[in-house]
Amino acid sequence: MTNKKGFKYEPKTINDIIWGNTESRLRIEDIVSGTEALPYCGKSAILLYGVFGTGKTTLAKMLPNAIEIGKSGQGLMLPENLIACQQGFNGPQVMVLIENALNKVSLNESGLHYFILDEVDNLTSSAQQSLKSALNTDRGIFILTTNNISELDKGLKDRCVLVEMNAAPISGYLPLAKSLISDMGVVMSDIELLPTITAANGSLRNLIHNVERLARRNKGVV
Numbered sequence: 215m216t217n218k219k220g221f222k223y224e225p226k227t228i229n230d231i232i233w234g235n236t237e238s239r240l241r242i243e244d245i246v247s248g249t250e251a252l253p254y255c256g257k258s259a260i261l262l263y264g265v266f267g268t269g270k271t272t273l274a275k276m277l278p279n280a281i282e283i284g285k286s287g288q289g290l291m292l293p294e295n296l297i298a299c300q301q302g303f304n305g306p307q308v309m310v311l312i313e314n315a316l317n318k319v320s321l322n323e324s325g326l327h328y329f330i331l332d333e334v335d336n337l338t339s340s341a342q343q344s345l346k347s348a349l350n351t352d353r354g355i356f357i358l359t360t361n362n363i364s365e366l367d368k369g370l371k372d373r374c375v376l377v378e379m380n381a382a383p384i385s386g387y388l389p390l391a392k393s394l395i396s397d398m399g400v401v402m403s404d405i406e407l408l409p410t411i412t413a414a415n416g417s418l419r420n421l422i423h424n425v426e427r428l429a430r431r432n433k434g435v436v
């Protein structure tokens with residue numbers, strides 16, 4: 215664990231992800247193991263969707279390497295293509311980025327290219343249409359994240375395996391909360407932690423921030 219402020223508890227592997235529900239965990243495990251093939255039968259993408267701060271971008275960045283290891287036994291030879299969609303790309307811009315990558319020979323053992331499109335709802339509707347066409351490929355795997363699944367093109371969603379990333383049951387956060395306070399030398403009961411965990415509504419940003427603040431108050435160091 216590093217001591218970079220706020221990032222000490224950043225998940226290192228998929229096993230560290232806190233899942234909103236069991237089906238989401240199983241779905242990702244099946245994709246990584248190859249039990250659910252991708253690209254296959256018109257689906258070439260995974261869409262991670264849910265409320266703020268649940269670990270979608272974190273998981274998206276882990277998946278290309280994990281999927282490649284599942285397929286070929288080796289990690290990525292070529293870094294994945296990370297497309298941050300915050301800037302509202304238009305259709306031609308998205309197509310150029312994706313086609314340029316797909317036209318190169320992949321150095322990965324599987325022969326596949328990997329793409330992460332973070333916050334994909336920020337793409338204009340014409341860009342979403344273009345992306346929909348780009349997903350009609352068996353040469354790449356696309357990992358999409360969004361907070362606003364209702365704003366996505368229906369055809370785009372149909373080409374994705376949908377994985378919900380919403381708040382987990384409270385018990386899912388207790389081990390993390392307990393590690394946080396114990397590292398600060400504070401002892402608190404589960405009951406004392408529950409209101410703060412509940413109020414975070416699945417946002418690990420809020421959870422870490424607020425649990426640490428609570429622990430500092432309990433310790434008398436504000």
Ligand SMILES: Nc1ncnc2c1ncn2[C@@H]1O[C@H](COP(=O)(O)OP(=O)(O)OP(=O)(O)O)[C@@H](O)[C@H]1O
Binds near residue numbers: 230272
């Ligand atoms: N299982 C976890 N344990 C501890 N910290 C985590 C965990 N998952 C994510 N985090 C941390 O929580 C923060 C938010 O994670 P991330 O950015 O992946 O969420 P997100 O779902 O993409 O958020 P947004 O919806 O705002 O885009 C990051 O600092 C990340 O390191």
Ligand SMILES: [Mg+2]
Binds near residue numbers: 270272332333
């Ligand atoms: Mg994100």
